Every structure is written in structure tokens, then in C-alpha cells.
Amino acid sequence: MDYKRIMLIAGHYGSGKTNIAVNMAFDMKRYYNNVAIADLDIVNPYFRTKDSQKEFENAGIKLICSEYANTNVDIPAIPQEMYSIIDNKNIMAVVDIGGDDRGAYALGRYSDDIVAEDNFEMLFVINKYRPLTRNASDVIEVMHEIETAGKIKFTGIINNSNLGEETTAEDVLSSLEYAEEVSKATRLPIIMTCAKENLCNELTSIANLFPLNLQKKII
Amino acid sequence: MSDKVLMKGNEAIAEAAIIAGCRHYFGYPITPQTEIAAYMAKKMPKIGGTFLQAESEIAAINMVYGVSSTGKRVMTSSSSPGISLKGEGLSYLAGADLPALVVNVQRGGPGLGGIQPSQSDYFQATKGGAHGDFHMIVLAPSSVQEMADLTVKGFDLADKYRMTTMILADGTMGQMMEPVSLDYEIAAPVEKPWATTGTKMERKHNIVNSLFLAPDELEKTNFERYDRYKKIEETECMYEEYMMEDAEICVTAFGIAARVSKNAINEARKQGIKVGLIRPITLWPFPTAPYKKAAGQVKEIISVELSMGQMIEDVKLATECKVPVTLCNRTGGMIPSPEQVLEAIKNAAKGGTK
Numbered sequence: 001m002d003y004k005r006i007m008l009i010a011g012h013y014g015s016g017k018t019n020i021a022v023n024m025a026f027d028m029k030r031y032y033n034n035v036a037i038a039d040l041d042i043v044n045p046y047f048r049t050k051d052s053q054k055e056f057e058n059a060g061i062k063l064i065c066s067e068y069a070n071t072n073v074d075i076p077a078i079p080q081e082m083y084s085i086i087d088n089k090n091i092m093a094v095v096d097i098g099g100d101d102r103g104a105y106a107l108g109r110y111s112d113d114i115v116a117e118d119n120f121e122m123l124f125v126i127n128k129y130r131p132l133t134r135n136a137s138d139v140i141e142v143m144h145e146i147e148t149a150g151k152i153k154f155t156g157i158i159n160n161s162n163l164g165e166e167t168t169a170e171d172v173l174s175s176l177e178y179a180e181e182v183s184k185a186t187r188l189p190i191i192m193t194c195a196k197e198n199l200c201n202e203l204t205s206i207a208n209l210f211p212l213n214l215q216k217k218i219i
Numbered sequence: 220m221s222d223k224v225l226m227k228g229n230e231a232i233a234e235a236a237i238i239a240g241c242r243h244y245f246g247y248p249i250t251p252q253t254e255i256a257a258y259m260a261k262k263m264p265k266i267g268g269t270f271l272q273a274e275s276e277i278a279a280i281n282m283v284y285g286v287s288s289t290g291k292r293v294m295t296s297s298s299s300p301g302i303s304l305k306g307e308g309l310s311y312l313a314g315a316d317l318p319a320l321v322v323n324v325q326r327g328g329p330g331l332g333g334i335q336p337s338q339s340d341y342f343q344a345t346k347g348g349a350h351g352d353f354h355m356i357v358l359a360p361s362s363v364q365e366m367a368d369l370t371v372k373g374f375d376l377a378d379k380y381r382m383t384t385m386i387l388a389d390g391t392m393g394q395m396m397e398p399v400s401l402d403y404e405i406a407a408p409v410e411k412p413w414a415t416t417g418t419k420m421e422r423k424h425n426i427v428n429s430l431f432l433a434p435d436e437l438e439k440t441n442f443e444r445y446d447r448y449k450k451i452e453e454t455e456c457m458y459e460e461y462m463m464e465d466a467e468i469c470v471t472a473f474g475i476a477a478r479v480s481k482n483a484i485n486e487a488r489k490q491g492i493k494v495g496l497i498r499p500i501t502l503w504p505f506p507t508a509p510y511k512k513a514a515g516q517v518k519e520i521i522s523v524e525l526s527m528g529q530m531i532e533d534v535k536l537a538t539e540c541k542v543p544v545t546l547c548n549r550t551g552g553m554i555p556s557p558e559q560v561l562e563a564i565k566n567a568a569k570g571g572t573k
Contacts, residue, residue: 013254014227014396046251046335046394102257129225129398131234132261163225163398 001192001208003028004121006085006093006114008107009158010150011125012133012142013043013099016160016212020125020194021096022052023212025061032092038085039065041098042076042106049096062091078106086113097150100142104150111152123191124154128161128178129171135178136185143186156191157183158210167195169202176206223398228366228388229254231399232322233262235367236294238403239374241320242268243293245282247275247301250334251390252324255296276301280308280321287317288427290414292374296322298390299340300331306349309383313353314429316413316444318377320370321355322386324393325525327552335552336390338474339526344387345503345533352441354448355383356455357502359473363397369500371403378409380451387502389525391475391554448504457500458509462488466495468567469513471534472523473499475554480523483560492568502530510537519567520544523560525553 007028009021018041025037037056039049050069056062064085066077085093097107114120124146126139133139147153161175172195183190192208200211226234233255236244244259256272263270273279279295286293297305302323312319325340327333344357356376358369366388373384415425431437459477462484463469472480477498487494495517497509513520520542522531528546535544547563549555 014225014230044394046390100257127225129223131224131226131230132258134224163223164396166223166398 001027001210003031003092004119005089005091005117006095006120008095008097008114008120008122008152009125010097010104010107010122010146010154011099011158012127012130013103014130015099015125015127015133016162016194017099017125018047018049018096019212019214020158020160020210021094022049023210025056025094026059028092028094029059029061034091036062036064036085036091036093038079038082038093038095039063039069040078040082040095040106041103042066042078043098043100043103076106078109082110086110089117101145101149104146107150107152111150115152121156121191122150122152122154123156123158124186124188125158125160126179126182128175129163136181139182140185154186154188157186157188159190159193162194162196167199169195169199172199172203172206222402223400225396226363226399227254227394227396228360228363229324229393230258231363231367232296232370232386232388233258234401235370235403236320236374237262237266237268238401239292239371239405240408241292241294241374242266243286243291244269244295245271245273245279245293246295246297247273247279249298249301251326251336251393252296252298252322254393255322255324276304277308280305280312283319283321284308284312284315284317287312287319288315288415290411290416292320292378294320294322296324298324298326299328299337302340302343302348309355310349310351310353311429312383313355314351315427316381317383317427318381319383320373320377320386321383322388325387325389327550333552334390336392336475336554337525337550337552338389338476339529339550340387341502341524341526341529344385345505348385353444354503355385356380356451356504357385357387359387359500359502360392361474361477361498361500363392363395364399365500366392367399367401371405375406376455378411380447387474389475452504455501456504456506456508458506459496459498459500460509461496461498463495463497463509463513465493466513466517468492468494468564469497469517469520470494470523470560470564471497471499471510471520471530473502473530476523476525479555479557480560482557483564486557486561487564487568492564494564494568499530505533505537507537510534514538514541517542521547521560521563521567523547523555523563525555526550
């Protein structure tokens, strides 16, 4: 995939943004030396980018996250190092943005600079199997809310339709029509379709398929 | 095509409540249950319902009291410290025999504690939860599907017995995502002739009240209420037994701890240890029957909890201390690992920790 310098991953909460951001950072590292992933999620207390901290360290990917992430300190803090991504034009970065408009407010603080540089993608993650984004009109409502809060327009769609661990290839295939519908209604291109790595053999017909290695679960 | 949707536990509770006919939600945000309120805020205005973020947990629970008095299905949700604030209201609901659904997505305590998962409100939930003689029906889901199923069931039980049903979940159950099917047949609403719906000049006033100044009258009311509790204890206990047929060691756990325990049990079985699980689904009424049976069958019961050991007391009471009951726990927001539980099982298999 063609990476821009800053890849912003946003969408409805629970759509799979963090998993995609984590996987994208590893993929990016295959092509670029200086790669960072930033956790801008100020909403979600559990299941954070930081869960993969060790893996990032081993791969030489810089992790930028609130020092309070995964701790008991219940405050929506923004990592101070976030500006290093904006200022240092030699860094390639994936930014994991919190869910919905509530999560996107944190992005609004940086979006003027990001838009001015004009070397970014703002990607909208959609999942047909999430109850509040099951059809194009619901998706568009969420999309406009995020754009308003984040002060930045989307440039593409990531189809991440899944049912978690129980996802079958059929579930992914039957989401393509939904993704097309959303794409048509929003006039945004489908940048990629994601699927769990072990399903990808059955999904070779899908253009721009992006295999996902899921963050490990404890239970 | 699949009819399942992918939901967080918190969302599943909210959607199931709406399906069950709840159109009134009052709450105050607190991690890790805020998605319930967020979901209601989004959905209720679209379906003619009421979502209201109250000025505090205390205000929210008293709004629940008000709506319940009119006979409507109503709920609130919070997490541990917020439930403590609701305590007075819970007692008033019990004293006035009002049905309500209250969700506690527990976090570590005591005090302000932390935001990571916990089961340390077991005593609070099952032994009353506030002042006075009373109980709540307490349901402990162990999957996102059960978060939804028990919410629907919880409203039915609350209406049937005119009391509060509490969904006792924890932060992990609230935050984790799993596919769920929300295909329910909703029972017809029960008659509520006691509700304050206006007399239309056709009947005497209904009065909803928890004040009984005459002690003999208050005693009589409490006796009657406890007769109802007795019936619930006899008829409404729910539990799951897993691999208990030939078990020589019994693990017992509810909610998230039961999931961890199952993983450990599966591993122990591979290693040839005969171990099973009793998972209470109703924490009040506490299902004593499977424990009585286990007491004559196993050589040790291991209670796995995200607390300093609270359910273990009910297990000891249910088994009348006929078999050693030991604790395998983490607390303060930590979750026991399957390895830790497996270690406890192996230890018990070797002769135990009496």
C-alpha cells in the first residue's frame, strides 16, 4: 500500500482501529526506517496500543502514548511527544485515534498542521457487524461527527467488517457490498479490506486485502 | 449471512435493555461502564425514550425510583464507587417494593480505587447493598451474549418480584467484544396495579412509599418481603456445571474469573487431573444445590475470585465446611491468569492446601 507520511486511523468505537493501526505500523516498518505509532485514544481505558509495547520495541517502532495508558489513572491525557510526529518530517507515523467524535476531538488539536503539510491519509474504519454502523446512512452520520470534531476530512475507507474471533471468510465476503455502498455514498475510495491472517487464503479475490495479526488476548 | 453483531459487553446490556422495553435510562458516567450511557444517549432519542445524564449517581437512582413508581421499565448503571453512592436509593427501592435494573460494571476498590476489572463488590451486591433488611437479585454474566440475555431476564425478574435486579459484571466483561445474537421473544409486560398512573377517579390512590413509622407494621412488611425472597431462593437459582460428572477437584468462579478458570480446567484435564467448574449465574439467590452435591464428591473446592475472597464465604456456607475451600485470587484490578489457576488445581490434586 502507498503510505503517506501520517496515516490517521479513525472510526466508530469498536470498529477495530487499534488492531489496524498496530498492524499498519509493522507493515510500514518493512518499507521505512523511521516509523512511529501514536496512541491518541483518550476514550478507551482497556485494549490499548500499549498492549503491544514489547513487540514495537523489538521491531524498532517508536511508541508514543500517554504515560497513563494501561494504568489506573483515569484521566484522558494526550501524549506530549505527539508533536514530534507533526514537527519531524522524517518520521513516518500511524496515529490511532479514539472512537467516534468523542475520540476525534483530541485530533482536532493537531489537524491544522497536518492539513497544512498535506502528506496524510485520514482513514475511516467501518465494520458492517457493529450495530450502530450497519448501513450507509448510519455510517455517514458517524463520519460527519468525526470530521467535525477532528477538524479534518476523510480521504479513504478501511473495510474491517468482522465478528471478532468467530469471523469466517463468508462474513468478510458478504461485507463487500456494504463497503461499496458506503464508498459510493461518501465518495471515498476503499483503501483496503482487512481480514484475520488465517482467513486470507480464502479471500484472494479481494483487492487490497490487508491481513491482520490480532493483538493477543488474555482470556 | 450472519444475524450476529459484534458488541462490547456494555453495549450489549444497553441494546438488550431497549429490546426488553426499557425506555428510561438515568446515569452518570464512570469508567469502565460509560459505553452503556453513551449507547443510550445515542439511541433513546431516536426511539422516543428518555436518556438523562443526572447531576450525580444519587440523583440518577432517585429518578429510577420515580419512573419505576409509574410502572415503567427503567434502569441505571455505574461502576463500584458510583454504586456505593446509589446505596440509599437501592434501599428505598427495596423498601417501596419497586422493580428496577441496576448494572454494576465493577472496578478495583476500595475507595476511588482504580479503573481495571474487579469482583470485590460481591458482598455489597449479595448481602443487601445498603441499610435495612433486603436483597437484590444479582446476576453474573460470563460472556457478552450473557450480558444481553441476563439483562432481558433481569427486567422480567424485577417486575415479577417487584425488586431490583443487579447485573454484576466487571470492567473486562464491559469492555470486551464478542458476537451476539439479540433475537428475543419478549414476554408481555406484567400487570402493575400498584403503579401511580392516575386514578381517573375510578380507584383509590396508590401510594409508593418506604416509610413505616409503626414498628409492627414495618416488621410485617419485612416478613412478607422475606417470604417472597424465600420463593425466589427456591425457584430462581441459576448455575452452570462444567465437567463436574467425574470431578475430584472443583473450581468455582463467576463472570470473568469463570472464563479464566475454564481455560485452566481444560489444560488440567489434558494433564489427567479430574477437575470441574461450578459457575453460579445468580449470586443472590446463591445456588447451594451444586455445592452440596460437590461436597460429597470432591476433595477440595477452589474459589477463583478478583477480590480478597468474598464468594468463598457463601461456598463454605453452602458446603457446611464438609470439604476444604481454598482461595485463588488477584485483586485491585488484576486478573488471575490461567497458569495461576492451573497451579492451584495441581496443588489440590497433590493433596491440597488445607
